[in-house]
Amino acid sequence: MSKTKTTFFCQNCGAQAPKWIGRCPSCGEWNTYVEEVLQKDTGKNRSPIKSDSKAAVPHLISEIEAGKENRINTLNGELNRVLGGGLVTGSLVLLGGEPGIGKSTLILQIALKLQGKKILYVTGEESEQQIKIRAQRIGEASDSCYILAETNTQRIFQIIENMQPQMVVVDSIQTLHTDVIESSAGSISQIRECAAEFQKYAKITNTPVILIGHITKDGSLAGPKLLEHMVDAVIQFEGERNHGYRILRAIKNRFGSTSELGIYEMSGTGLREVINPSEILLSNREKNLSGISIAAMIEGVRPMLIETQALVSSASYGTPIRSSTGFDTRRLNMLLAVLEKRSGFRLGAKDVFLNIAGGIRVDDPAIDLSVVVSVLSSNEDIAIDQNICFAGEIGLSGEVRSVNKLEPRLAEADKLGLEKIFVSKYNLKGIQQKDYSIEIIPVGRVEEVFAKLFG
Ligand code: TYD
Ligand code: MG
Numbered sequence: 001m002s003k004t005k006t007t008f009f010c011q012n013c014g015a016q017a018p019k020w021i022g023r024c025p026s027c028g029e030w031n032t033y034v035e036e037v038l039q040k041d042t043g044k045n046r047s048p049i050k051s052d053s054k055a056a057v058p059h060l061i062s063e064i065e066a067g068k069e070n071r072i073n074t075l076n077g078e079l080n081r082v083l084g085g086g087l088v089t090g091s092l093v094l095l096g097g098e099p100g101i102g103k104s105t106l107i108l109q110i111a112l113k114l115q116g117k118k119i120l121y122v123t124g125e126e127s128e129q130q131i132k133i134r135a136q137r138i139g140e141a142s143d144s145c146y147i148l149a150e151t152n153t154q155r156i157f158q159i160i161e162n163m164q165p166q167m168v169v170v171d172s173i174q175t176l177h178t179d180v181i182e183s184s185a186g187s188i189s190q191i192r193e194c195a196a197e198f199q200k201y202a203k204i205t206n207t208p209v210i211l212i213g214h215i216t217k218d219g220s221l222a223g224p225k226l227l228e229h230m231v232d233a234v235i236q237f238e239g240e241r242n243h244g245y246r247i248l249r250a251i252k253n254r255f256g257s258t259s260e261l262g263i264y265e266m267s268g269t270g271l272r273e274v275i276n277p278s279e280i281l282l283s284n285r286e287k288n289l290s291g292i293s294i295a296a297m298i299e300g301v302r303p304m305l306i307e308t309q310a311l312v313s314s315a316s317y318g319t320p321i322r323s324s325t326g327f328d329t330r331r332l333n334m335l336l337a338v339l340e341k342r343s344g345f346r347l348g349a350k351d352v353f354l355n356i357a358g359g360i361r362v363d364d365p366a367i368d369l370s371v372v373v374s375v376l377s378s379n380e381d382i383a384i385d386q387n388i389c390f391a392g393e394i395g396l397s398g399e400v401r402s403v404n405k406l407e408p409r410l411a412e413a414d415k416l417g418l419e420k421i422f423v424s425k426y427n428l429k430g431i432q433q434k435d436y437s438i439e440i441i442p443v444g445r446v447e448e449v450f451a452k453l454f455g
Helices: 077-083 103-113 128-138 153-163 188-205 224-230 278-282 329-341 365-380 406-415 446-454
Strands: 004-010 033-040 092-097 119-123 145-149 167-171 209-214 233-238 245-253 261-267 270-273 292-299 302-314 322-325 350-356 388-391 420-424 439-443
Touching: 004 188, 033 188, 077 233, 077 245, 077 261, 092 103, 092 188, 092 224, 103 119, 103 128, 103 167, 103 209, 103 270, 119 128, 119 153, 128 145, 145 153, 153 188, 167 188, 188 209, 188 224, 278 302, 292 365, 292 406, 302 365, 302 406, 322 329, 329 350, 329 365, 350 365, 365 388, 365 446, 388 406, 406 420, 439 446
Parallel strands: 092 209, 092 233, 119 145, 119 167, 167 209, 292 388, 322 350, 388 420, 420 439
Antiparallel strands: 004 033, 233 245, 245 261, 261 270, 292 302, 302 350
């Protein structure tokens, strides 16, 4: 009798153990271990990819030619930017995001646009007809994009071998299964094994492979850390599903920076690239509303102006509500505490709601000043002039701290015709007012900003 080999996997972090344990020693979660059948010992399980039979020999690093990394222009400026200048051949890219955010749409759009490149789009989630309907919706026709509805990697690699595609897309990695492993599709061991097969394939044939992956409830990629280690780049789609805007971020990139950001808008005909992000702000602006101010922020190397909106009202029940979308609530609480304690604004008994326009999540600390100003503006019910913007971080003692990359922020605000920008007075080294037509107003503390704005 042959023995069936099983292992226990943590469904949260992918750690494995030979026997069941209650608490994962790697991620600390309780009761996450599940037994998965790795292999029925039948002796005929083989990896589906043929590797080169040449044995590797060591080379002196000084003798290795670096060559130029070969990048495929995806014809999608935002994606190229996030990938660091195009898709590197032979790389394995993981695209993550919540269901319905637009992963399949983005990748199909790219596959259709790359005319003349033989692309294999493997779909395990939708039927060929469903993909066709989506392609019609996007309104792009291609004569070199093949759709394959198949989930077994052995058969997929057979087809790949006959077809020799120049790029492979897998939608999604969670639906695939390989014969080498017995457990069901979507389990940790299956995801890992399938991803490993594609990794090997990408490296051996120098074909780029894009894997689409789902995200778990808490926002991490399913089958999370283990996939992150295996792929060359992890890019993630973010945004409120009900808002039109989508942000594409690189979380890991072996061939580029991770601070870059791509912005898309979901339209009736697929994802539209947002080339000028400040348009998010400049659309639908109402005149003279209190609680709205403009932040000059930076994501990656790209400056953009964005609206912060606050609503402050008296709390109707005992404990006031503090809620924010697109901004860290803890940071909002901290800013409110600073306003209360250091600057004497009475907000303790007020509900405060904060929203970043366009459903975008912002990490840049320079947005603090604008957040504080919109809170104060709503509290006083005095509107802020639409031609003023802000860039400054707020410290725990109420001081306005300097921010990095001030010049591009000034240039962007200038370009959009704003008239004044409030910045930290510690930020002015090397900045010449005469280089900009926007008036630069240096401030040291939150109260100063308040005095200058509301008199
Ligand atoms: P989808 O790409 O299937 O999301 P994912 O693969 O991440 O699960 O589709 C996302 C949503 O976008 C879906 O609700 C339908 C909508 N959509 C549009 O609004 N316009 C379009 O042109 C397309 C193709 C989809
Ligand atoms: Mg999909």
